[in-house]
Amino acid sequence: MLGRRRWMHMIASGIAISALSLGCSNKGGADGAGSGRSAANASEWKVGAYVSLSGEDTAFGTDSKEGIELAVEEINKAGGPKGKPIKILFEDDKSKPEEATNKVLQLIDRDHVIAILGEVASARSRAGGIVANKKKIPMITPSSTHPDVTKDRPFVFRACFTDDVQGRMGARFVVNELKKKKIALLFASDDLYSSGLATEFRDEAKKLGAEIVIEKKFLKKETNFTTYINEIKSANPEIIYAPIYYNAMAPIARQAKAAGVPGSMFMGGDGWDALELVRDAGEEMEGAYFTSHFAPDVPWPNSKDFVEKYKARYGGRTPSAIAAMAYDATRLLADAIGRAKADTPEAVRDAIAETKGFQGATGTINIDSERNADKPIVVVQIKNKQFTFHSAVGTNAPAQP
Template identity: 65%
Template sequence: MLGRRRWVKAIVALGVSALGLFACTPKDAPQKEGAGKDPSAPAAAEPWKVGAYLSLSGAETQFGIETKEGIELAVDEVNKKGGVKGRPVKVFYEDNKSNPQETNNKVLQLVTRDKVVALLGEVASSRSTIGGIVANKHKIPMITSSATAPEVTQIGPFVFRVCFTDDTQGQMGAEFVVKTMGKKRIGILYASDDVYSSGLATQFRDAAKKLGGEIVVEKSFIKTETNFTTYINEIRDAKPELVYAPIYYNAMVPIARQAKAAGMPGSMFVGGDGWDAETLLQDAGEEMEGAYFTNHYAPDVPWPNAQAFLKAYKERFKRDPSSLSSLGYDSAQLLFDAMGRAKGDTPESIRDAIAETKNFAGATGTITIDPNRNADKSIVIVQIKNKKFTYFAAVNDKAQKP
């Protein structure tokens, strides 16, 4: 009898507890994740995790923002098509604040905390080198959009790029000047304390000489200089047919103004991708009329993929894209293409697929990844006309034909 009473009491207590539970649970109380779902419904596909480390603040903020816009557009397009292998792509963005130390920290976070399968970044060669070291150590494939220093991809087998290198740019610039323009007497003006400027000058000089060009005058300056009159007069007096000036736009503005005052028109100058800035057009567009420079992209390039990118970018961001945004777009699109071709979903299999990329049709031209993990692609010749950057030609032309 004692055991029966205990059993009855237990049943009653259980019933009271149950009634209390139902009484205390409102109809709109939050349910556990998955509650109320059709168990037969397919589970949402696990997204691909991709990391992007960019200079979204600091000295190169604009470069980072433009690159991010290109990546965002590529992500939107691939996800609208169903993602990669039926899985959406999710990009984790990290701001390295244009700082080398922050770059190391942010890339480590993306790799170890977020477990990304691939990395996109950076704009600057110095920070791409730091990020590339981390990526290569952890065997995560990385594609830099616009780091042009040759040594970046020499870090190891997991580091790639979609832009051309400075040595290729110097060589192709020389071919354009000597073979296409037919100029033989050439002057060179560059910044001796800038690796980009002096490196391009060296590559151009060596290539031009091999092609039969003669360097009749060569002048160098320090980056902090602002008065170039003496250099310009000495160059003018040597009577070159053309002056190669592989310098950044902020130095080219006063040089263009002072050269015009000395009787040297903008059409006498050829430069590199360091000229690609709206500031050059705003501050010296008239003085630079007719000048040429090598670049990655121009808004009016005639290639079908470039035109499609231009239309999509303008619809979203309400302005023309820069070379940085077009390269950011290409770096992401090439990665997604490789992920779709990869034999597995591991970083190693994605790395192998990137290395096998051939004739990828991008906004900046047709890209083939060479054995050194660099992009074998076209270099665009841009001419300044009516204060605008306009497409003139493509050197090493591998672009899609219109």
């Protein structure tokens, strides 16, 4: 998601381990494909899911698991694809790319899954995707948004939009809808998600005639942002674009309010989409906007249905965007298995690639030629310490009610 995507963190070791591991014995045969081909003779569809159930991103992993489990319950209650239930095999990658590599290998070579559901963080989805693609087992990541995750990997798909699209749509919303032309940028220079979104936003905003009046970069490890905030304030922008993670945005919002900069001055990306942000800085963030994949009060029938089912299943809790995307990815995969012309990983891959008009909780999804999801981007506004739906932009955006 949500870059959520410590892209550079340990990725070199993840790739190295994947290269070594791929040299191991392959139970699927000499062509490199996994043994999910036995699915035709099985009484169930075995699907692997690698998520962060421990480590620094446990919250994301837990949300993903809940979304997947809810979807599987519904799918199996309806009889399952082609009359066979789906069995999900979860593996904990411990929030580490090298563990993602190992877990995907296990799911394919040991468990013989027909398909894989991937990660939230792009670094881990990329590591796992290298293995899945080499083994020719289809993989769908619910919420990894870095463009490179699916690039040149014909067996790897995503159910979310990409960061380049999000950055451009964020700029169009700021310039065309909010009518802001004097913009400040505040982002983490050593984070690929943050700097990548800032670059896409900057380029599109300039094309639309806006001016970047000041640009301030910080390092992820920093905690004192007062100097940056005061410099931005002195530049007198109309809005501040801060495409960063929620755990950095919360202290920035508190320090900005102390400096006389209100939350309504900020615009962000899907890295804000964690309930911890409004828990820790909801008052300071009042009126701020950010682009994301979902909001709990999205006025679309499929979204409302998902929220009701999720609350009923999980004790009244409100679902996150991560849970909604995992739910959609699981249902999209089940739909493809049901449409596949054969009960093989290759046929399932082809069916995923042919997906058009899929009605998900996060909007209508079309899989494009690059295996990415062509779908709406939701604009969320923070009101009364809650994430609220403001509008939808981009391809397939429904008419506003």
